[in-house]
Amino acid sequence: MPALYPEGFKRKAIHRYEKGESIKDLSRELNIAQSSLYHWSKLYCLVQTPQRTYTPKEFDAISRRLEKLEHEMEIIQATGYLEEIPLQRKLKTLEQMYRTEDTPYSVHELCEALGVARGTFYNHIFRRADRSEREKEQEELMIKVQQIFDDSQQRFGAEKIRTVLAQNGVRVSAKRISAIMQELDLRSVRSDAKKHYKKRQQYAKCNLLERKFTAERPNQIWVSDITYFRINDYWVYLCIILDLYARRIVGYRVSRNASTNLVTATFRNAYQERNKPKNLTFHSDRGKQYTSGAFMQLLQTNGIKQSFSATGRPHDNAVAETFFATFKKEEAYRREYTSEQSFRKSVEQYIRFYNEVRPHQTLKYQTPQAFEEKYYASFIENGCSNSAME
Incomplete structure (x- = not known):
């Protein structure tokens, strides 16, 4: 029967081994088989790393964990x-x-x-910082242009506004002011004002949906609306664009200003990310942001049909209204927002949840993302071309 040695005796022997004594010398002195000493060394020799010291048991556990993680990463990469x-x-x-x-x-x-790539990530961060600074400057300039325009009782054009700004130490070109006025739909007194007014009124301000909130394919009909939420002592505005086919949010943006820029920026981002879909209808209420010359021209330029709810009939845009009600009930009214940034993060997280996790009754309890992916998968299975999916 092999000899049983106390735990303390084993540790002292291995401690001497760690101090420099050889296994052979320890075996001769202590009358212990060298194989036993090698076995004890595996049990009691500490493993030194720059961060900390591990027991062999701890180190083995870490090694097994590392091997498992490496296998998991290999699987993820292989998929x-x-x-x-x-x-x-x-x-x-x-x-x-x-x-x-x-x-x-x-x-x-x-x-x-x-x-x-780290370079790609750093470029993204720096561009975001630069863009945020430009957006902040642009918003401040838009407020000043709006104020001067209102102070003139809607009479001043770009050149006169430029002059007033210059007198107050703000140097900016009339061309940039003109672009801002177009964005905000600010129209000064002009000889052809009546002509432009009639043209806007004449432009298809009709309800193409008539409360038929269905679509045969993605990117056929988008609906949009703006809601607001109070944070501390100011309001923030959320604009969303929803694809009727899968009830998927395809674009959103948060801003402190409910300006035309909020709507145009939301649309441009969604239109770009959805690969500039053709044969698209865009439906909204008749808010000034959606009926502005800048936004209507943007849709016309891209060949997009524009549809409007009837005045005073919110049910004509019921799908967008329902999303806002759901968002506030399930997310916004359950949070305490301390800043615009915290609200933005909440919106982003909820929309990801809404698109990718939350089942939708209208979609037979599928998520919007799954419902849309199922549509495209059917085309792939049938060998249809990309053009057929547009």
């Missing part, structure tokens, strides 16, 4: 799912984690995990 995620979505996710306070991850770790 190719990460490659299917759009780059912009990866960048947004990485930016959120990067900006999280006390994040334990380095930029190198974040980018490597999602397969994004």
